[in-house]
Amino acid sequence: xDNSHLAGNDDYIEGEERFSQIPCSxxxxxxxxxxxxxxxxxxxxxxxxxxxxxxxxxxxxxxxxYVPDNIEPNRTSQxxxxxxxxxxxxxxxxxxxxxxREIFANSKQGSRLYVTGTHSFIGIIFQQAHNAGIDPYxxxxxxxxxxxxxxxxxxxxxxxxxxxxxPVTCSHxxxxxLVRGHYSRRLAAYQGVCINAEDTSExxxxxxxxx
Ligand SMILES: [Zn+2]
Numbered sequence: 001x002d003n004s005h006l007a008g009n010d011d012y013i014e015g016e017e018r019f020s021q022i023p024c025s026x027x028x029x030x031x032x033x034x035x036x037x038x039x040x041x042x043x044x045x046x047x048x049x050x051x052x053x054x055x056x057x058x059x060x061x062x063x064x065x066y067v068p069d070n071i072e073p074n075r076t077s078q079x080x081x082x083x084x085x086x087x088x089x090x091x092x093x094x095x096x097x098x099x100x101r102e103i104f105a106n107s108k109q110g111s112r113l114y115v116t117g118t119h120s121f122i123g124i125i126f127q128q129a130h131n132a133g134i135d136p137y138x139x140x141x142x143x144x145x146x147x148x149x150x151x152x153x154x155x156x157x158x159x160x161x162x163x164x165x166x167p168v169t170c171s172h173x174x175x176x177x178l179v180r181g182h183y184s185r186r187l188a189a190y191q192g193v194c195i196n197a198e199d200t201s202e203x204x205x206x207x208x209x210x211x
Pocket of ligand 1: 153154155156157158170171172173174175
């Protein structure tokens with residue numbers, strides 16, 4: 001497939017390892033035998049934009065899954081109106097994951113993957129796709145909604161979703177964490193490292209960075 005449209009976009013999930021990055025761009029129709037589209041929250045709007053560039057036979061071979069995540073307004077009926085061959089809706093990512101794994105396990109060669117929503121959502125879906133052996137070059141991602149991040153505390157190994165500030169207090173062990181640029185595709189999370197190990201009375205100013 002032609003990846004040239006990915007070049008030069010600046011919405012990468014930054015990472016120190018080149019291959020840990022997930023390229024985010026704009027969803028475009030790809031040639032494929034089957035399309036698997038997973039949208040979370042405001043990602044529904046990216047799917048509706050994608051639909052403007054597709055013909056009706058695209059949707060005849062499409063699995064469209066929507067995770068509204070309590071975002072208003074709910075876009076379910078607009079997505080159903082696209083007439084995908086298979087439509088699914090699950091309230092949260094946790095509820096969706098067993099089904100997503102099943103869709104990936106049953107996907108045939110030539111399937112194309114489209115993922116849209118927050119970085120956390122995209123990261124976790126790509127982690128599942130990677131585990132299922134889906135080639136990242138047959139996948140596109142588009143970030144929509146807040147730029148919050150999923151963090152793993154390196155001290156207690158606990159995960160936190162939707163982190164919007166720098167630094168952030170670990171909700172598991174209470175350590176004040178610096179969110180590093182290092183993104184692990186395997187863990188689908190950024191690293192959080194203690195910011196004031198030398199002197200815990202030193203509390204840097206908290207900034208909204210990722211919202
Ligand atoms: Zn912790």
